[in-house]
Structure formats: C-alpha cells, structure tokens
Amino acid sequence: MSDVPAYLRLGLYSSFTKYTRYLFTLRSVSQPSKYHTLLLFRLSPKECRSDLQPPVSQSDQLFVMESSCPHLGADLSHAEIEEWGDESMVAVCPWHRYDFDLRTGKSETGLRACTYSVKVLDSDTSGTAQIWVESPGEGGWDIVEIRPVSEDFADPPSAISRNPVENSNITSSSSVAISEEAEPTTLFEWAVLILNTPNPELKVKRTRDAVLAFRTGKLRSVGRGVKNKPVPPDVPPREKDLNFVAPGKVTRRGNGGSLKSRIIILHALANIEQWAWDIIARFGDEKVAGQALPHQFFSDWVKVAEDESKHFSLLRRRLQELGSFYGEHTVHAGLWESARDTAHSLPARLCIIHLVHEARGLDVNPTTIAKFRAAGDQESVRVLEIIHHDEITHVTAGHRWFTWICEALALDPIHEFRENVRKYFNGLIRGPFNESDRRLAGMTPDYYLDLRGEGGVLDHKKEGPVTYNI
C-alpha cells in the first residue's frame, strides 16, 4: 500500500472563486454506503498565515476538512476563521468554540478534525488551474454534490413579525405568532413548530431562522433524550383557503405550451410537503443497532428543509411574475398518504418518499424543463433547473441514510429497498428512468427495475382520505 495520498479532482479553480466556502459530498465507488461531507475554505491572501510571504499561492489559500466537528458533530460550515499564533489558522466551531488548525486539524483540546491536503495544478491539456483534494480513503470516490455554503433564499427576509398583533393577517388554525420567549430551544421543537405552521411564508421564515440558528451555534441541541419531546402532527395543517381536491381532480396541467398550462405546472410544484422537518421530528431520536443517528443526519435534513423552502419561494415568485399566485389553483394531498403510511419506520420513509417519489421527480423534471424551454420561458427554466439539481441531492440524502441504516444492521440495501417498496408502495415503479441522475444519487438500476409495490399499510378507503386539520 502506498503512503502517498491519492487525490481527486474537485474542479476548475475558477469555479470556486465566487464564494469563500463550499460543501462537497463524496461517495465511495466500491462501498456506496460510505459518504463523506467535506468543507473547502478559500481564504483571501490577507487572511492566510502571516509567515507566508507574498505572493501567496492559490494552494496556500485552500483548506479542506470534514464538515462535522469531532467534538459533538456540529456543522462547521459557519465556523469562524481565526489566526492562532504566527503560523496557524484555525476554524472555531460555532457550538462550543473548540478551534481546529485548518492544516493539521489539531486542537488544544486534544481532539483532531480530519483535514485533507489541497493542490492547485495546471491541467496537462488546457493549462487551466484545477483543484485536487486528498482522497478520504482508499479506492475511487464520486463527487455527488458541490454547493456553496452561503446560498441565499430566493426572497429577501420576510417582514413577518414575531409580534402576534402584527401577524394578525396570517391565517392559521392555531396561533402561529411566536413571542421571543417561546422561541424553540431544540431542533425538534423548531421542526414541530414549522410543521404546525400553515402559512407558507411564515414556514419559510421559520425555516430560515431555524437553519441559521442551527448552523451558527445559537441552537446547540437537537433535543434528543429530552422529556416531553414535541410530537409532529399526523398531517400538517395547511391554509384554510387552499382548495384541496382528490389527486385525480386537480386542474389539468396541459403540455406546458400555453401560459395557463405553465402556471398550473408551477403551481403544482409549489405545493411541497415538509418531508425533511417531519423526518427530523419523527425519527431523530431513534437508535439503529444501539447507535444514535449521527449529527450529519441532522445537517443533511436541515439542508433539505432549507431547499424545500427555497423552492417554494422561487416558485411563488415566478407564479407572481406570470400573473398568478399560490392558491389560485387546486392542490392535492396525495403524497402525504405515503408519509403517513411510513410514519412508523425510518427505513420505509426513506425508501418511499425519497427513493421512490423524489427519485421519480428526477425522471420527469427534464421533460418539464424541456417544455418550458420550448415555450421560451427561460426564467422558469432557471428555477426548475435549480430545483432539479437540489432534488438530486435530496435523493442522495435518502440513499445515504438508508444505506447507513442497512450497514448498521448488516442488511443488503438493494434487497431491503425492494422489500420496503413491495410492502409500502402501491403499483409499478414506472420508467422511463433518468438513469444518470438516479445513479448520481446512488440509485443504480438494480434498486428499481422490474419492481412493483403491493399496497400501502393503511387502508385509506376504510380510514377515509388524508384530511388536513385546518
């Protein structure tokens, strides 16, 4: 075995100059249940060690470490960077302020973060500078996601106030206004509060607040092991004035050629569910083979929750630009039935919602995007492409945590996936499949080809359809 570390090519240096931090996720080629999420810091020459003489090289400005703190797992994407002595730069964890040398990972506490060396090399063929990062282990690694840390929401911060009186125009089944004193103190509390928030704008604002608090260290507790853990609603309440109909009765979409058809398609996509907050609230306290879920589990689903809110904001704004609004057309709650069917089992939930329904989205999105492009609606194309790109990462999150559970329980993930689909899904897993994007998310064809579900757990005919508690 060679002592020389292997490197993997992250991409063109010029692609990493817009932001100062990037998260990237890797999956092992030979062991697809092995993932790493790493953080690339790009410092300015001035921020670099004072012992470096100008000009500071591009390589000297780049640092890579695991994105989870080795203490209790906090997300380091919002760590402060500080100089320590003359020769060290450290990342300071937002949770308990342990600091980790960016180059060696060492901390005065004795803990050590995993760091990886970085090189900037000119490509042999084009002469353009490329970033190479030391591999986190043996064998090949696929880069399954790269995203900047500082991704803004589509909308500016909402004007929604914490003052209940100022929020009186927000419709809801319960009091959605929160006082400063009532601000959640754990991630579980935030998740349940957001699930119980019917107003979508307030949901977006609360998601933004929760994500920021979680990443910056204002919120340091997930809430595990706390007595009286808040319970997520069976069916999240929705706004009173939304026109819910049975899945087969929603307004027909058309082929995307007309403005009306495009509005109806965007409206249907805006009707998202808060799967990620439900996973956090419902399953976050579970143990798998005696192990608590790692902190990365929460970082991943918080990111998915942030995306879901971002998508709603983008779609709502686009509907307004096209002369419509969210709520103008009928919506259905069919997908929540799958969530209810799998409310008792984290593996079943990951399989049915993320690896069946969300993976189906990867199949159909390119066709939808092509329709909008053919109609000349470039702005909607831009929005839909952002959503599609993010949704690949949501399926990846489903694959990551489903395979993590299978590995912990010494189960074959492909066999288990197919068993869960047979048990909790109704009907054929239909193509045509977007094989390349499914593969990027970890879903090789042996997961889904020739697979038919034999029905949900709940008999909705006897129980009645899912109704929203409004």
Ligand code: FES
């Ligand atoms: S110092 Fe990072 S989680 Fe405690």
